[in-house]
Amino acid sequence: MRLAKWHTAMLLKRGNGSWFERIAMLLMLAGLCVMILLPLFSLFSKAVTDKQGEYNGLENFIDYFSTPALLSSLQHTVYVSALTAILSVVLGFLFAFALTRTNVPGKMFFKTVSLLMLFAPTMMLGIGLTYLFGNQGLVTTGFFDALPFHWDIGLYGPTGIVMAEVMYTFPQACLILVVSLSFADFNLYEAAKTMGAGKGRIFFTITLPNMKYGLISSFFVCFTLAFTDFGAPQVVGGSYNVLATEIYKQVIGQQNMGMGATVGIILTLPAILAFIVDRFITSRQHAISARAVPYRISPSRKRDGFFLAFCIASSGMILLLIGTVFAASVIKIWPYNLSLSLKHYDFSKVAGGSLQPFWTSLRMSAWTAVIGTAVTFAGAYLIEKTKTLPVLRQAGYFLSILPLALPGIVLGLSYIFFFNKASNPMHGIYGTIWILVLANIAHFYSVAFVTATSALKKLDREIETASDSLGVPRYKTLLRVTLPLCLPAVLEMAMYFFINSMVTVSAVMFLYAADLKLASVSIVNMEDAGDIAPAAAMSTLIVMTNIGVRLLYEAVTHQIKKRTQAWQTREQ
Amino acid sequence: MPQSYLSIQGIRKTFGSFTALEPIHIEIPKNEFVCLLGPSGCGKTTLLRMIAGLETPDSGRMAVEGKDITSLPPAKRNVGFMFQSYALFPNLTVAQNVAYGLKEKKMSKPQMQSKVEEVLGMVDLLSSAKKYPAQLSGGQQQRVALARAIALSPDFLLLDEPLSALDAKVREKLRLEIRRLHEQLGMTTIMVTHDQEEALTMADTVVVMNNAKVIQSGAPEEIYERPNSRFVADFIGAVNFLEPMDGGDALAIRPEHVRLVLVQETGNYEAVVESLEFRGSFYRVTMKAQGPMSRYFPNGMMADVNRSIVKQYQLEKNRRVFFQLPEEHLIGFGANRRERLEVVG
Numbered sequence: 001m002r003l004a005k006w007h008t009a010m011l012l013k014r015g016n017g018s019w020f021e022r023i024a025m026l027l028m029l030a031g032l033c034v035m036i037l038l039p040l041f042s043l044f045s046k047a048v049t050d051k052q053g054e055y056n057g058l059e060n061f062i063d064y065f066s067t068p069a070l071l072s073s074l075q076h077t078v079y080v081s082a083l084t085a086i087l088s089v090v091l092g093f094l095f096a097f098a099l100t101r102t103n104v105p106g107k108m109f110f111k112t113v114s115l116l117m118l119f120a121p122t123m124m125l126g127i128g129l130t131y132l133f134g135n136q137g138l139v140t141t142g143f144f145d146a147l148p149f150h151w152d153i154g155l156y157g158p159t160g161i162v163m164a165e166v167m168y169t170f171p172q173a174c175l176i177l178v179v180s181l182s183f184a185d186f187n188l189y190e191a192a193k194t195m196g197a198g199k200g201r202i203f204f205t206i207t208l209p210n211m212k213y214g215l216i217s218s219f220f221v222c223f224t225l226a227f228t229d230f231g232a233p234q235v236v237g238g239s240y241n242v243l244a245t246e247i248y249k250q251v252i253g254q255q256n257m258g259m260g261a262t263v264g265i266i267l268t269l270p271a272i273l274a275f276i277v278d279r280f281i282t283s284r285q286h287a288i289s290a291r292a293v294p295y296r297i298s299p300s301r302k303r304d305g306f307f308l309a310f311c312i313a314s315s316g317m318i319l320l321l322i323g324t325v326f327a328a329s330v331i332k333i334w335p336y337n338l339s340l341s342l343k344h345y346d347f348s349k350v351a352g353g354s355l356q357p358f359w360t361s362l363r364m365s366a367w368t369a370v371i372g373t374a375v376t377f378a379g380a381y382l383i384e385k386t387k388t389l390p391v392l393r394q395a396g397y398f399l400s401i402l403p404l405a406l407p408g409i410v411l412g413l414s415y416i417f418f419f420n421k422a423s424n425p426m427h428g429i430y431g432t433i434w435i436l437v438l439a440n441i442a443h444f445y446s447v448a449f450v451t452a453t454s455a456l457k458k459l460d461r462e463i464e465t466a467s468d469s470l471g472v473p474r475y476k477t478l479l480r481v482t483l484p485l486c487l488p489a490v491l492e493m494a495m496y497f498f499i500n501s502m503v504t505v506s507a508v509m510f511l512y513a514a515d516l517k518l519a520s521v522s523i524v525n526m527e528d529a530g531d532i533a534p535a536a537a538m539s540t541l542i543v544m545t546n547i548g549v550r551l552l553y554e555a556v557t558h559q560i561k562k563r564t565q566a567w568q569t570r571e572q
Numbered sequence: 573m574p575q576s577y578l579s580i581q582g583i584r585k586t587f588g589s590f591t592a593l594e595p596i597h598i599e600i601p602k603n604e605f606v607c608l609l610g611p612s613g614c615g616k617t618t619l620l621r622m623i624a625g626l627e628t629p630d631s632g633r634m635a636v637e638g639k640d641i642t643s644l645p646p647a648k649r650n651v652g653f654m655f656q657s658y659a660l661f662p663n664l665t666v667a668q669n670v671a672y673g674l675k676e677k678k679m680s681k682p683q684m685q686s687k688v689e690e691v692l693g694m695v696d697l698l699s700s701a702k703k704y705p706a707q708l709s710g711g712q713q714q715r716v717a718l719a720r721a722i723a724l725s726p727d728f729l730l731l732d733e734p735l736s737a738l739d740a741k742v743r744e745k746l747r748l749e750i751r752r753l754h755e756q757l758g759m760t761t762i763m764v765t766h767d768q769e770e771a772l773t774m775a776d777t778v779v780v781m782n783n784a785k786v787i788q789s790g791a792p793e794e795i796y797e798r799p800n801s802r803f804v805a806d807f808i809g810a811v812n813f814l815e816p817m818d819g820g821d822a823l824a825i826r827p828e829h830v831r832l833v834l835v836q837e838t839g840n841y842e843a844v845v846e847s848l849e850f851r852g853s854f855y856r857v858t859m860k861a862q863g864p865m866s867r868y869f870p871n872g873m874m875a876d877v878n879r880s881i882v883k884q885y886q887l888e889k890n891r892r893v894f895f896q897l898p899e900e901h902l903i904g905f906g907a908n909r910r911e912r913l914e915v916v917g
Contacts, residue, residue, distance in 0.1 A: 185659065187656075187657050187659035188661060190626050190646075190653070190655070190659070191653065191655060191659040191661075191720075192672065193626070193645075193646045193647065194624055194625075194626070194646040194647070194649075194651060194652070194653040194673075195647070195672050195673030195720075196646075196647035196673060196676035196677075197647075197672070197673075197676060198676075201676075205661065205663075205664070206661065209661075209662075209663035210663075212663075292657060293657070
């Protein structure tokens with residue numbers, strides 16, 4: 001008891017922040033615990049209880065691994081995810097290489113197209129594929145018998161899932177690889193050239209080793225995203241069960257919470273592995289020398305020709321897919337009556353019900369953006385800029401990064417277990433929009449946190465000291481200096497929260513109340529009920545909204561940049 | 573004049589609207605140690621990269637022993653290039669870095685190994701063969717880069733500011749080491765630097781460049797004692813200028829040649845001490861000229877004097893002194909310097 005007291009005293013004593021900062025830090029930690037740690041704890045305890053809620057040890061896990069039907073979902077998921085990751089990394093590498101190491105024209109265009117996928121819910125990719133390669137698909141029917149041949153690729157099952165997941169994860173791999181390709185020291189290439197090394201040797205001894213960590217990390221990111229995705233397998237998976245759809249079946253279909261939690265824990269394993277690998281890589285990655293010279297692209301028509309063809313093909317596929325969904329949403333009856341109509345945007349006669357889910361999604365995403373950005377920025381500020389309570393600050397950092405390893409489904413499931421308990425004082429938010437907002441903030445916390453942290457890291461470390469020495473309270477400096485300097489990052493965080501909240505389905509599908517249906521969830525429901533055209537229409541609405549938000553973000557950022565040029569540009 | 577080995581004839585290079593090199597002519601004899609010296613942006617690195625084949629000239633011609641090399645790729649030129657950043661491959665060990673170029677030659681494993689050992693021995697890094705570049709100090713990395721550059725027994729060793737990243741002590745040691753290797757291996761070495769002391773101590777020939785042009789080239793003593801322009805005099809070492817009133821060419825004198833006296837004599841200039849700077853083996857006295865003659869020295873006058881003089885003359889701030897400018901040490905530019913002297917005297 002005394003020891004515990006001593007520890008608490010030590011925790012509170014160390015560092016030299018104001019009382020206000022200490023209280024803020026404790027509040028933040030409490031918040032992170034409620035948002036992340038306690039729900040996770042509920043999930044773990046649920047995984048070791050049976051249907052009646054009795055403790056049964058590892059019974060569920062043994063059950064899982066001895067039921068062939070359940071075990072097959074794990075094998076399926078590993079297979080699909082590994083294939084996706086390999087394909088995405090290869091394609092992402094070629095695309096990133098085209099953008100950074102060749103003179104392909106229209107780089108901005110290709111880059112923009114590749115990022116379009118980030119605005120779309122994964123169900124939409126599945127829907128697009130259905131329209132192209134499904135039973136009534138454009139390609140399957142040979143353009144509705146216009147062509148002399150039919151081509152059925154056997155979409156439903158692993159083929160369709162991998163296709164959709166590759167399109168979903170490809171931009172993510174591309175983003176990582178563009179960054180790792182742009183950190184190059186051109187002197188290394190020239191050194192090799194003066195020593196007579198050929199192109200192949202240069203590629204294998206300089207280019208590849210230099211981006212080793214980028215390749216590993218993009219592989220893990222793609223694997224994890226595909227491993228935990230629900231939308232695509234739900235639409236094009238057919239009878240091919242994967243972990244994400246299995247959880248949905250166990251929890252929603254059979255109300256088997258214990259097994260749901262068990263599958264959830266299995267679902268988290270690769271993400272945790274990826275998390276550890278990523279930490280390891282970040283610590284290993286040595287900073288590039290300050291004397292490094294940026295890469296200079298040599299002229300080569302053959303190389304540019306090849307990569308231009310590749311970029312056109314891959315961007316064409318992306319545009320074709322999105323275009324198909326757009327088209328399907330305004331075509332009367334695919335493929336029999338191809339006249340245009342907006343009737344699919346009237347959701348009153350289908351499983352969706354009305355346009356209400358869309359408005360609910362907008363409201364939820366807006367709240368998530370506003371509250372999420374404020375909370376995340378405050379958290380990052382406390383951890384990065386205060387010197388108070390070092391031990392707790394470390395803990396806070398860990399908790400802030402942890403959601404990176406949590407699949408949305410697992411988070412959603414944990415939230416049911418935690419907030420649906422009558423004994424929980426926060427039980428009141430269950431069934432309201434606020435639990436959705438909270439789940440989204442938790443789900444997307446880490447990336448926003450990292451954005452805020454790196455923006456804060458770029459600022460002069462002495463700003464706070466200077467303000468102290470001038471006798472100005474810290475909060476004034478935060479509002480007058482730090483926040484304005486970080487405004488671009490703050491906007492980026494808000495956009496990130498908004499766009500992801502619009503497209504996500506995994507975290508919220510367990511948590512929405514009947515009167516609070518969301519756009520992304522209604523796509524799943526409509527698609528499930530066979531109302532594919534309205535599902536396409538809803539997908540189109542989401543993508544359009546996200547593109548709009550992105551454009552707004554670009555415009556505002558542009559304005560800010562123009563207005564703040566004076567302190568952004570540095571004297572040479 | 574020794575016979576020319578590398579001949580650079582009218583080499584010119586522009587990057588967009590920026591002229592990196594005006595047509596340049598240089599003849600370099602075999603086994604010379606040449607320093608290209610100049611402020612940043614003067615074109616010296618571009619010229620070096622051109623010699624390595626890493627940059628193609630817009631016009632002009634380069635030849636080695638009369639053989640045209642202008643359009644040869646770097647690999648065919650037999651040059652060893654050392655980069656300012658060293659450009660060591662971070663994922664390869666020291667030995668693998670050194671062997672990188674050897675692998676392109678048809679060479680047996682044992683041959684390669686003995687070559688690697690030989691050059692690593694030359695730079696005293698044999699014990700670090702299995703280490704990675706990141707595990708070495710800056711000076712050691714520099715030596716690995718040097719070993720890698722000489723491993724192929726190049727005709728030309730090209731060094732791009734090889735010492736600029738190192739601290740003073742290591743730098744001094746490596747100067748000697750580079751010079752020793754140059755003599756031992758009989759290469760023709762061309763080194764780019766913006767450090768005049770480095771150029772003077774290491775080179776047989778210094779080529780001073782500014783604004784994409786060669787301003788003067790010659791032995792270090794010649795460049796120092798008889799600079800051909802105000803720019804060279806000012807860029808290399810400390811210098812005082814005597815400004816003529818008629819807008820003609822200035823005269824210059826090095827501070828170590830300025831003599832201080834305490835009594836007025838003919839040919840003396842009156843001055844007041846402004847500051848005393850301790851420089852180790854000597855003091856640098858900065859003075860402000862007094863009287864009607866002061867207009868010739870608008871920038872004041874520096875004199876380097878030894879400690880005993882400072883003590884004897886009780887030099888301190890505001891002390892009145894006289895300085896003399898020995899005729900034989902006056903440096904004239906352009907027109908005849910004797911005439912100039914009379915104008916001043």
